[in-house]
Amino acid sequence: xGLNYYQIKKKVLQARKLVIQxxxxxxxxxxxxxxxxxxxxxxLFFKHLRYDPKNPMWEERDKLVLSKGHASPxxxxxxxxxxxxxxxxxxxLRQFGSRLQGHPDLKCPGVEFCGGSLGIGLSYSIGNALxxxxxxxxxxxxxxxxxxxxxxxxYMLSSHMCCGIIGETLIARVGPDSYSDCLAKQHVKEMxxxxxxxxxxxCVSPDGIKQDSELAAWLGFCEKFVKTLPPKKQKDKK
Numbered sequence: 001x002g003l004n005y006y007q008i009k010k011k012v013l014q015a016r017k018l019v020i021q022x023x024x025x026x027x028x029x030x031x032x033x034x035x036x037x038x039x040x041x042x043x044l045f046f047k048h049l050r051y052d053p054k055n056p057m058w059e060e061r062d063k064l065v066l067s068k069g070h071a072s073p074x075x076x077x078x079x080x081x082x083x084x085x086x087x088x089x090x091x092x093l094r095q096f097g098s099r100l101q102g103h104p105d106l107k108c109p110g111v112e113f114c115g116g117s118l119g120i121g122l123s124y125s126i127g128n129a130l131x132x133x134x135x136x137x138x139x140x141x142x143x144x145x146x147x148x149x150x151x152x153x154x155y156m157l158s159s160h161m162c163c164g165i166i167g168e169t170l171i172a173r174v175g176p177d178s179y180s181d182c183l184a185k186q187h188v189k190e191m192x193x194x195x196x197x198x199x200x201x202x203c204v205s206p207d208g209i210k211q212d213s214e215l216a217a218w219l220g221f222c223e224k225f226v227k228t229l230p231p232k233k234q235k236d237k238k
Contacts, residue, residue, distance in 0.1 A: 008047060015042065015077035019035065025093070049061075134163070
């Protein structure tokens, strides 16, 4: 949007007023936490972020991830001023059935993340960015399917698991023959969620894929192994 200082300040004051009104009507909420980030959110919403209130799922949008979910009134107020919904809806804050709850909820248009646990937004953001890079890597591939698995995302190649994301970690399927060599690399560890490691699968931390070339190398390695597997029989669709 790129407003100047005085225009942004006016928007910030409007958002602050909505926070006070909403929390007063609700009789609860966190105006202090919302006020502490008022200017930051004002600069983000009205100077830097790319978004379309009429099309919240616009693919080219920037994503704002708020870890301290208790400060949702501050987020909601800026979204209202930005045009995601009418400012009068702020009066439904924390009410049963409202889209504006005590913490951000995905039922509210424009909310990207259900924040709450302080700091959790960092790992979520890294994982989100990693998923965008994997989507770009596999873009246009008809033999690739994305599924939800292990509490994260799994990228299937010809119905075989190829790689995945859990939190901020890349899950790489490297196969049994290369398993030991891959574990010997820096920033790599076993995939062990149950006390028993899954042979042929490794976890690569963010430090191991800082460069796009490092990520591409891991994805290429996974793809090369999966292509050696026999094709799976497709189930008949009823």
